Amino acid sequence: MAGEEQLVEVGGHTLRLRNLDKVLYPSTGTTKGELLHYLTGVADLLLPHLKDRPATRKRWPDGVEGSITFFEKNVPRGAPKWLRDVTLPAPGSTKDREMVTYPLIDDLAGLVWAANLAALELHVPQWRVGPRGAAKDPDLLVIDLDPGAPAGLPECAEVALAVREKLEDDGLHPWPVTSGGKGMQLYAAVSGRQDATSVGNYVHRLAEQLERELPRLVVSRMAKNLRKDRVLLDWSQNHAAKTTICPFSPRGRERPTVAAPRTWDELDEPGSLRQLEFGEVLERCGDLGDPLAGLLPSGSRTGAGPRVPTT
Known part of the structure; x- marks a missing residue:
């Protein structure tokens, strides 16, 4: 009761x-x-x-x-x-x-x-603390893909594939997460040996480049009047003071959705993409495990990925 x-x-x-x-x-x-x-x-x-x-x-x-x-x-x-x-x-x-x-x-x-305590959402930075409690440099970069109506997940998937190509050209290996809200995030492991400003500047340059190459689909600027039917490639989440919804966290939305890690194969069929709920994610876990497991540092490694280009 x-x-x-x-x-x-x-x-x-x-x-x-x-x-x-x-x-x-x-x-x-x-x-x-x-x-x-x-x-x-x-x-x-x-x-x-x-x-x-x-x-x-x-x-x-x-x-x-x-x-x-x-x-x-x-x-x-x-x-x-x-x-x-x-x-x-x-x-x-x-x-x-x-x-x-x-x-x-x-x-x-x-x-x-x-x-x-009804904490439905868990938000975390892209850096960890060390054994003595000091903040380390980020071991992840994140790109938040935020669609402006009437754009939605299909447009986010198209942008995600373009981002993936750019990141892989620089030796980075991203993975997608449908956010449980409107859009998705992309995560890539980085070295943990560059500060948040360096990582954020790299993602900012990438966002501006994609805005030039795909002007009808991508926007890198926050102004809402620019975002109709386009996908904001939000680079700002890499700031050291910012947090992003943690993969597998529930969301506080109308329905019990989840920030759900996905496979790239799923993004090849963007028309079938939708936000997933508790039961669906639990069922997937038994079959897929964690698609993002390769992002996690292990042993004494600072990070699981390379340094980002600085120019």
């Missing part, structure tokens, strides 16, 4: 879960319990993308149709003592904070804790 509490043990930690029958997605009747079922099912694939990345959560305490929603960076009061955290400078904070203490959600107990 709504309002009931349950004590559960997850990874050796006891958590108090509340309102598991609470509907978070009214259009589908999807409950907090079903959110937890999804996260438990994808945890082995989701957690490596969260590991050592400060997590910004977007919360919907009353569900996606409720009037309250907010981004939360700081670890909230009452967080369990076992939750890892890291304190980092917060330049440009809208709340005039000099430092922010972020949670590091790198185990199933942390995922369950966040979901219990």
Whole structure:
């Protein structure tokens, strides 16, 4: 029943879960319990993308149709003592904070804790923190493909294929993620030995080049009046202070969609592309695993990819 509490043990930690029958997605009747079922099912694939990345959560305490929603960076009061955290400078904070203490959600107990607070979305930067809590240089670049109506996923797929060709010419190997919203992201591993400004400048140049080559399809500038029926190739997500929705994270949309890693074969049939929901992603995981696994650093490697060109 709504309002009931349950004590559960997850990874050796006891958590108090509340309102598991609470509907978070009214259009589908999807409950907090079903959110937890999804996260438990994808945890082995989701957690490596969260590991050592400060997590910004977007919360919907009353569900996606409720009037309250907010981004939360700081670890909230009452967080369990076992939750890892890291304190980092917060330049440009809208709340005039000099430092922010972020949670590091790198185990199933942390995922369950966040979901219990109706944190439907998990956003992370393209860099990790080291063992002493210092921010490293980015080990990923990201390109956010944001379609302006009436453009949609088919146009994003066309742009993604053009971006892929450019990146591969520079020795980078991107993978697509349908965002769970309107568009998609492309990720590529980089060396982890160049700063965010270098990576962002490289993506900015690439966006401007594609805007010149495909002017009816691509725009690199943020002005909304330029984006009708074109795809914004958003390079700005590579700024060190920016975050992007984590692969496999749920989304706080009308339906329980997911930022779902895809294969390039799927983009060859753009007319059939659509945003995927919890059950579909769980089913795919059993067949595909994580298409983005090659992006993840392993062992002592700083990053899994090459340096980006600087000119």
